[in-house]
Amino acid sequence: MSVGIVGGGVTGLATHHYLREAGVESVVFEADGEPGGVIRSRTVEGRVLDLGPQRTRLTPSIRELIEAVGLDSELREADDPPLYVYHHGKLRRVPQTPREAVTTDLLSWRGKLRALAEPLTDSAEEGETVEEYLTRKFGSEVARYYFGPLYGGIYGSHPGEMPVERSLAKALAGAGIEGSVLISVARKVLAGREAPPIVSFDDGLQRLPEALAEAHAETVRLETPVREVRRDGPDGERAGEDSQFVVETPDGETVVDELVVTTPADVTADLLAALAPESAAALRELNYNPQAVVHLHSDADLTGAGYQVQYDEAFRTLGVTWNAGLLDRDGVYTCYLGGARNPGLVDRSDDRLASVAVAEFEEITGASARPLSVHRLRRGMPAYDRSWSALDRVSTPEGVRLATNYTARAGIPGRIREAKRVAGELADRRGKSTEASTATV
Ligand SMILES: Cc1cc2nc3c(=O)[nH]c(=O)nc-3n(C[C@H](O)[C@H](O)[C@H](O)COP(=O)(O)OP(=O)(O)OC[C@H]3O[C@@H](n4cnc5c(N)ncnc54)[C@H](O)[C@@H]3O)c2cc1C
Structure with missing residues (x-):
């Protein structure tokens, strides 16, 4: 292989x-009995309940993938419905248009006017947190009641703990936002x-994987x-096969030229411990936020799409997706609890988690x-907090790529x-071409 x-x-x-599309031989090793990971x-x-992500955006690449595997007829498309933030006793609609930005009750007039000064502010400064950055750019109201809960809430992290360069800066660059x-x-x-x-999809997001x-x-x-990954034997016993790595699984050994590792950071650390001990130690430092779903x-x-709970509120719910309205899922609502504010919550019993979710949903929505159902993700969302500066110490050995x-x-x-990018690079090295290696992705 x-x-x-x-x-x-x-x-x-x-x-x-x-x-495979590019004609490069490859093999996937998956620990679980079903594909899909989170x-x-x-x-x-x-x-239909989704235990991890609830939806995706249908980007051109995802549309192509869906067509390639014949899933078009199962696709369920939502409008872009309103989103809410729970703040100060009620659900408040998040402005999505300039007109809504003027009329929203999420912000005071003073807060709205302050946000207009954003084009006069500088870009992110080194070491700045998401909260500091948003406050300096838009003022504290927009930072705390609008962008903060929407951005930090997704990851279950407090924006005051998230360095901009490890988190928001990448999101802004990905959205093509530079300067103001x-x-x-x-x-x-x-x-x-x-x-x-x-x-x-009709039967949930797992249909794609x-x-x-x-x-x-x-x-x-x-x-x-995969239990272990090691370089091919120094005695050259496989040298004639022109291979570089031995992948060890309970079924035996497979020899491959190159590796793509897509596992969570702690698993990757175990797999790379012998090949790259310093990188492995750094990967072990990365925090993920435990969540109960x-x-x-x-x-x-x-x-609407759902709500995020503003992080100063006395709730254990991070946010709720309204699957019923968003994706026409018969009366289903998905609550995310825990995160950095309440990491121990996932260790509570199913009954306890269910009663917290029900009580807070009823209080917030009436x-x-x-x-x-109750599901736990102990290493769910990447926290993108200060621990992620350990990434500066991660470098992968020749022949190993991370896609994570x-x-x-x-x-x-x-x-x-x-x-797409990683596959394009690997195909290029073999003189093959994927769409990714010939087009900008
Ligand atoms: C709670 C939650 C909600 C989310 N919501 C959204 C959303 O609404 N929209 C969105 O776009 N994104 C969302 N995301 C993000 C997105 O779903 C994930 O980032 C993405 O699915 C991760 O996919 P992955 O393949 O990179 O990693 P994973 O899904 O973690 O896959 C890694 C795989 O490696 C396997 N593995 C582990 N150890 C080994 C081993 N030793 N050998 C072989 N295999 C191994 C695992 O079983 C797993 O299948 C959400 C994520 C979470 C956790």
């Missing part, structure tokens, strides 16, 4: 797909550029955890609810973008 890919989450499977869908009482945020956004609005639509694994079933090895059923007729949410962005579009 030419390329060994460790991990059959969406990154590993997309990398595999692009490599993307996991289940059906409970006939309702307000001016860049205004230019996009004037040019009529819209974000790609929000999508999932499932279909990728099905399309390449003979080279995706499920229930095959509690699905509720409610007859609440809420129109609608009654009952639990459907610590080498690029966490969202599914970002994962696919990185998979």
Whole structure:
């Protein structure tokens, strides 16, 4: 085999797909019995529940992948519905247009006027946190009640603990925003550029990794955890085969020329411990935020994508996705609890987590609810907090590439973008070409 890919989450499977499209031999080793990693869908009482991510944006690359694996007919598209922040006793609509920015009750008039001074401020300073950066740019109201909860809330981190260069700077660069945020956004609005639509599939988001694994079933090895990765023997016993790495799994050894590692940082640290001990030690320092995901059923007729809870509020809920309204999922609401503020919460019993989610949902929305399922992600979202400065000490040995949410962005579009880039580089080295190696991704 030419390329060994460790991990059959969406990154590993997309990398595999692009490599195979380019005619590069590769094999995926996945520890679990099913593909998808944190993307996991289940059906409970006939309702589709997603245990990790709830949706993705249908970027051109994701649309192509969906077409390539024949999932078009299962696609479920959402409008771009309103989003809310719970702050000071009620759900307040997040402004998405200039007109809503004027009328929103999330900010005072003073806060709104202060935000208009943003084009006069400088770009991010070295060592600045997301909260410091947003406060300096937009004023404290916009930082604390608008961008802060929307950005930090996604990761379960406090913006005051997130260095800009490890987090928001990458998101802004990815969105093509340079210099003034307000001016860049205004230019996009004037040019009529819209974000790609929000999508999932009839049977949940896991259909994408499932279909990728099905399309390449003979080279995706499920229930095959990689135990060790080492350089080929110094005695040259395999030198004639022109190979570089031995991948050890319970099924035996596989020899590959190059490796793509897509596992969470602690697993990668174990796998690289012998090959790159200093990088492995640094990877062990990266914090992930533990989260509990509690699905509720409610007859609440809420129109929108959901809400984030402003982080000064006395709730343990980070945010709730309104799957019912967003993706037409019969009465389903998904609550995320825990994060950096409450890391120990995931260790509580299912009953306790369910009762916290129900009580807080009922208090915030005024609608009654009952639990459907409780799921835990102990190393769920990358925290992108100060511990991530350890990444400066990570370098991979020749022949090993990382494609992960610590080498690029966490969202599914970002994962696919990185998979395409890495596959393009590997194909180029072999004189093959993927679409990625001939086009800008
Ligand atoms: C709670 C949550 C909500 C999210 N919400 C969204 C969202 O709404 N929209 C969005 O775009 N993104 C969202 N994301 C981000 C996105 O889902 C993830 O970043 C992405 O799915 C990660 O995919 P991956 O393949 O890089 O990693 P993973 O999914 O972590 O895959 C790594 C794989 O490696 C396997 N593995 C581990 N150890 C071994 C081993 N020793 N040998 C072989 N295999 C091994 C694992 O089983 C796993 O399958 C969310 C993430 C989380 C956690």
